[in-house]
Amino acid sequence: MVEDVEVWKQVFQELMQEVKPWHTWTLTLDKGLLPNVLKPGRAQYQQWTFARFQCSSCSRSWASAQVQVFFHMHWSKEESKGQVKMRVFAQRCQKCSQPPFEVPQFTQENISRILNNLVLRILKKCYREGFKPVEEIPTIKDFSLEGPHDSDNCEACLQGFCAGPPQVTNLLASRSSRANTSYQEESWAVSMH
Template sequence: MAPDTEVWKQVFQELIQEVKPWHRWTLTPDKGLLPNVLKPGWMQYQQWAFARFQCSSCSRSWASAQVQVLFHMHWSEEKARGQVKMRVFAQRCKKCSQPLFEVPEFTQENISRILNNLVFRILKKCYREGFKSMEEIPMIKEISLEGPHDSDNCEACLQGFCARRGLGPAMSLPTSWIPRANTTCQVEREVEICPSSEHFCSYTPRNHTNISISCCFLLVIVVVVVIVVKTVGALKT
């Protein structure tokens, strides 16, 4: 979890106490937490959120909209006590030769949204409360991101738990993160923060659609010419 662990704990306590003031819940970080690897009686909740990273070696910064936040929950009705274990998967710098995995930095607003969604899920799974159709509160993306996810430097992907790659037992992504039809490589574009200014440096993948159309058109012309030549030759004989 990020260095602001106390912020997560404080916000969680404020939210859970609003709905269950007589029950005791705790939130603790657990770096060994894995998706769908649950102890008996525990339940799971996953979210994909927007966050920023900074390399501790070269100070390079980047943003990602696919930061996996994993929760395992356990509720004891007899003791009126609940536990939540949390893990935030890290990412590493793609430009350093031996980069370290860096923890993400979330805005206060997105921390509140993530934990609000967690409390909704606790009410639904642990207390059988809430509406079945209750939707998640979407994360705030400070900048527009598109393009391929950097799976080679994503901790969740490397461990086989990143849903974008379709590997491992990871759950499916929320609808809001699924790319629209007829789009190519527009899941996430890494945006780097230029060290010399406050502007963003970005890379947009090339679009090969026009090249493909031109090739198809030329192929059709060649086929038509061949047919015409064969037809004229047949008529002369």
């Protein structure tokens, strides 16, 4: 994820410059960010998406459609500056004993789709633009998944933050034929203290 952070930042900057060229926005990675624990004046956007993982111990790779990505955002109208903090939860290999948590690997296309969804939420929550419900741009699942979500090796589950979107479990269990989309859900929390 360390090398990917620069890609996330660049794509985010490009998208924000398209919609708000006179405003300054930053995106930073924050591994200590907690879901629904917001500082005053911040909003949260949360998305479950598809990504791949690779174990640094045994080189095994796996994919998950329940990768949790969330953002806390803050807009200062007085300064024309916005800040987004991002956290991506890791998973660990189920085959190794005492494996480290591995960060997900996203395709460039899915990074763009996730950040497009984020920018739409920023426009709605921070700028009060687009009052109708926002349509999600689905992320791409580039190969089929096998088995249920491994909650014993999911960092978000182990910390009590991953209930996962209900439709993911149901759709994967029924082996949905929608092979090109992953299933995601969002949650919003706003603190205005």
